[in-house]
Amino acid sequence: MTEHTTMNSIRKIVIAGGGTSGWLAAAAISKVLGKNLDITLIESPEIGRIGVGEATIPTLRVFHKLLGINERELMAHVQGTFKLGIEFSNWANKGDKYFHSFGLTGRDCWACQFQHFWLAGKKYGIDVPFGDYCPESKAARLEKCSGENDGINYAYHFDANLYADYLKIFSLKLGVKHVEGFIEKVVVSPENGFITSLLLKDGQEIEGDLFLDCTGFKAMLIDGALNTPYVPYGHYLPCDSAVALQTELVQAPKPYTQSIAHDFGWQWRIPLQHRAGNGMVYSSRHVSDDEAIGTLLKNLEGRPVTEPRVIKYKTGRRMKVWNKNCIAVGLTAGFIEPLESTSIHLAMSAIYRLMRYFPQNEIVMSNVDEFNTQSQVEMDRARNFVILHYHATQRDDTEFWRYCKNMEIPEALAHRVQLFKDTAAIALEEKELFLNDSWVQVMMGQGIMPTAYHPIADVMGEMELKSFLRSLSGKVGETVAAMPTHQQFINQYCKAKPL
Template structure:
């Protein structure tokens, strides 16, 4: 199959997606293997257009992304006014007043080759009422608002946890822009007047200045608009509103109130859910809701009534359709970020999907060329990745036990996608969590959701029955004691930030508040 050679790449749209892509591509094509076939990269964005810019909560893969660029955690934390994130606290999801944490880490460790979850379920059968959360170092650190770096070579499975960042997305985009421009990426501040197409895809862009910008390969980072992938190339869109009923969001930034917590908070309301993301210099807040269940004015009032700290601007509203482009890569154009699709930020996956798409591009461009096989593979993996995340988000709604509002009753009654139905059935029948290809979230993430939402298995692995009861209970107690001792020795989250990242408390902050 004939390969299409790339000599020029044009990225349309800046923001987080555009500049992350520019940074990764310019580093990739600057390695010695490409010196004989240099690739020029140009990014076109308009300072007249704003970006959505609310994706402030991440998952641990972001740290590996910028580490490959040669940036360190302290550098990024300082540049983006970031705080550390050990997981997400879900309030009011199971029932009003309930709370649980989905951590970046493991639950317990196996006993005599019996997986932990089956040991835990056997102990419950024996009358042990200890919550699953007691066996997670990540959960306990988050609950007590403590933070330390994971041990580079943990001596115990109980010591394994990971972490991510809450950061100012616009500052991170600036950091990526500075990195890119220092390595030769050309930036053009301009509006695009026309997109010219031909049989091969995008032929050129006509700027309002009259300049015609040609390229071999185009990256669409124009957000929901999808200027290239949809308006020009008509990729088509797969709508997932039959499972995800929320279709609007309102966002506002607010003054700091209290010491920064090491977790994102996602609080369910009657018509959706509200996020709270602590940064060093402000908080990010937003309400994702179903417009069929609440008016925009009511949603705004609900959100503002649950914001701690003075709002810094008028709330901004976004409308969206949950789903994805039918093809993320069409001819000579690939879509990243919101141009590729949208899933509500319940599990902080928006930036992660940018990262994984960029990774696939880098793997494709082992030489500066591609063919239809590369396009088909990229589209298939993107499809599966979006669907796996979609199903994980659907689980939050499907397994709720609330009966106080139509959204939650409707969510509980929905018919599930087949893969999710099969996955839930495997857990309910035998406490098994099968791992599907291209899943971002591992078994322990699913366990956190199942347990937090009250999904109970009917049976566990028979090998757990062979464990002597007193020995099993003693070993579980040792696990809890180990976690308790470890947490006790860890500094407060804000102390870690102060010691290693130059953090200084804002005047409004009150030490120890907001835990």
């Protein structure tokens, strides 16, 4: 089946929304296809951006490279700091801590990954923590950091508004037209249900062939006009609210995000060069807004510089992120929740996908279906990784944690957990976002310990295994010892001007 646009080629691209997703899309499309397209972005200063996406994962670096973005300049502009992973506190049990780093841990062999050798080492009394075989993990603990030239895998913390502004400047230089205005009406063709134009409050009418809906939780086009159903994730991810506020920085920024579990959700701390971002994610079924705000205020490290802002959300994904001639990117496409900083990545990934499946002369269903299937698989997989954190807990001290511990989980996740318990193996499918080491760190961090490991790990014998493990942790120790502190690295690499 072929659906035809009203024009016979896709030339006019209209991006509705100028948050991180809208400007990421504008930057990428203008860089890659800008010469042949007419790209307009509409944003409403009245509504503004959600402004809370401040922690990222390393994939964003690759995206920046494709765009030709200069990292030092970007990091200075966005008051950025480096992120080597996430420290989780109180998740498996009150008082415990574990680290999910972005680095590779130890050395794998063709038949099995490093965790099998580490488990074999325990049999011989070697109790070096798993993270001591990973430079990023060890560096984070010592608040050190270094860049790509030293083989370090990192992501960024940045000021969300400054990041969107940077992408805006970048896109405008590439010829993207910028319209400030409030979209009041989405005009849909009665013939084929395609969007033909957006009507603004000031009377302007912006026509297009392909529309990207980047209007955030408002989802004005994909939902408001096209009524595309939403598949809820609420059963698995009970949090549906957040309160965000910014504080003064009271110490050198840590090179990682902190995620601290509370009785009804969890708190984030994201240090930037000029301030810290803080928030509490919680389940409104288990706590009131006022109590969540009170708990956040009691657990801040610095003085607040903004008022607490409550944000309500529904976790889930759009059933079709591409519907007719509209593609949802960012929060319009779905939202897992911020725990593993997947949102900006998912927006970026949708934009990559759009580049690969960009409509040619007309919108054809084979292309749309492929796009939608890939988006759905990607989102559900990322969701499963986040569910793991909530479900694999030993906490049963509150109603919230009892719900998480006892809830039914997706079959694919249940299988993955069981396989790890039984064999220490992580069964990955093609093109997964979170790879072996991420799953192992979170499973073990949440208290899931395998009862067996691959027999190949016993082939070395005690002496050889001890020497292998010693040499790996020794090399990690040397690498980290030579690294500057995170603050020194920022100062020398991308020090921002005071705002």
